[in-house]
Amino acid sequence: MAFAIIPTLISLAAGAAGGNIAGALTKSGMGVAGRSVTGIAGGFGLAQILPMIPGIGNMLAPLGGIGSGVVLGGVGGLILTFILGKVMGTKT
Numbered sequence: 001m002a003f004a005i006i007p008t009l010i011s012l013a014a015g016a017a018g019g020n021i022a023g024a025l026t027k028s029g030m031g032v033a034g035r036s037v038t039g040i041a042g043g044f045g046l047a048q049i050l051p052m053i054p055g056i057g058n059m060l061a062p063l064g065g066i067g068s069g070v071v072l073g074g075v076g077g078l079i080l081t082f083i084l085g086k087v088m089g090t091k092t
Contacts, residue, residue: 007069008044014073015043019081028085038084039077046076 019039023030030038047069050056063071 007066008047010066011043011047011069011073011076012040014070015039015041015047015077018043018074018077022078022081023085026082026085027090028081029088029090030081030085035081035085038081041077042080043073043075043077046079047072050076 016036016039019035019037019042020032022028022039023032023035028035050072051068
């Protein structure tokens with residue numbers, strides 16, 4: 001599997017956006033930088049790991065590299081930031 005830089009950068013940006021959306025919804029006390037970093041980690045992780053699962057890669061094929069980067073990056077960033085936002089609690 002070749003490493004493509006553009007879909008990776010898009011999944012990072014989508015992860016940051018998803019992280020900030022989840023942080024705003026949960027009113028987490030992480031701040032914008034914390035939400036962005038958490039979203040980037042979640043987005044990158046999900047965008048890299050999920051296509052390796054047999055059968056999932058075929059389901060993502062119609063989206064293409066950029067489309068799957070947006071979807072998986074955004075969802076991964078949203079999920080990880082939501083979980084960490086709930087664990088850390090809300091801001092006072």
